[in-house]
Amino acid sequence: MSTRGAIAVYTSGSEIPEHVSSRPWRGVYHHWDGYPTGLGQHLMACVERARGDLQAVVARLIDEAPWGWSTCMGGKDETEEERYSEESPGLPVAPDETGSVSYVYVFDVEARRLDAFSTYVGGDGKRFSSVRFSPEGTPDLPALDLLPEELVSEPPLPGEELSAEALQASLEGRPRLESDNKLLHWFSTEERPDRSLCIVFRVVVFEEDAVREVVEREWRLVPASARREPARVRNFIEALVEVVGEDPTLFDAFWIASLDPLRRSQARQRESFVRILKAHRARDSGSGSL
DSSP states (O other): OOOOEEEEEEOSOOSOOSBTTSSOEEEEEEOSOOSIIIIIHHHHHHHHHTTTOHHHHHIIIIITOTTOEEEOOOTTTTTTOEEOOSSSOOOOOBTTBOTTOSEEEEEETTTTEEEEEEOSTTTTTEEEEEEEBOTTOOBSSSOSSOOGGGGOBOOOOOOSOOOHHHHHHHHHTSOOOBOSSEEEEEEEEEEOTTSOEEEEEEEEEEETTEEEEEEEEEEEEEOGGGGGOHHHHHHHHHHHHHHHHHOGGGOOHHHHHHOOHHHHOBOOSHHHHHHHHHHHHHHHHHTTOO
């Protein structure tokens, strides 16, 4: 989705500002997926991959891309990254010029911190979250936009490590997820180089008994740590089927693929995941994301 953002770094000062214009910074425009679960999460991952070298992250994302980005989220091989050029630059951004973006993410290299500001209509430029990084790059929060329901921590449910094949079999054994004109098909699962499990699914949209549209998404649902708790993964999938079954408006491929509860929270029980999903539904409906 074209949610515009900005990637920036402070140029002076040392305080944690409460408003996007309270402390000087410089930065570049980023066109796609600027919301916290998109660009915000990617910036946190960049620091982790750089093993805590915030200066290197700033150099690559800002200094080496002075005209901004269509998207910097091309993955580890950077094959899908797309930068703007001097001939076709991105929109200007500055502390007093944030009207073209919905979110601004500012690095404080000295403090090893990333501050996030909401600059969309109604956000008023306020800081809504900050994440600090250890010298090795580990963030002190799993996400910039945690909901109260995601702060739950429940006892582990250890089991035999979940494989891609076992996850696929489990998905196919769940009740069909469908509405009056949509059907979700669990197409395939695969293990990524970081040992996470990715689900490829398709939402088929019907119109008068004919297929009108097929939307395919990759969903990096299962981090490596969650593979050791197959019951936890199963509980989330069951909660998803329950919540989407109750509210067909949530039958949206992009919303489903944006969910990341196994990394963002320490929830493990189906009832906790139901509460988390309903909280996300309320937040995203209020922001107009659905």
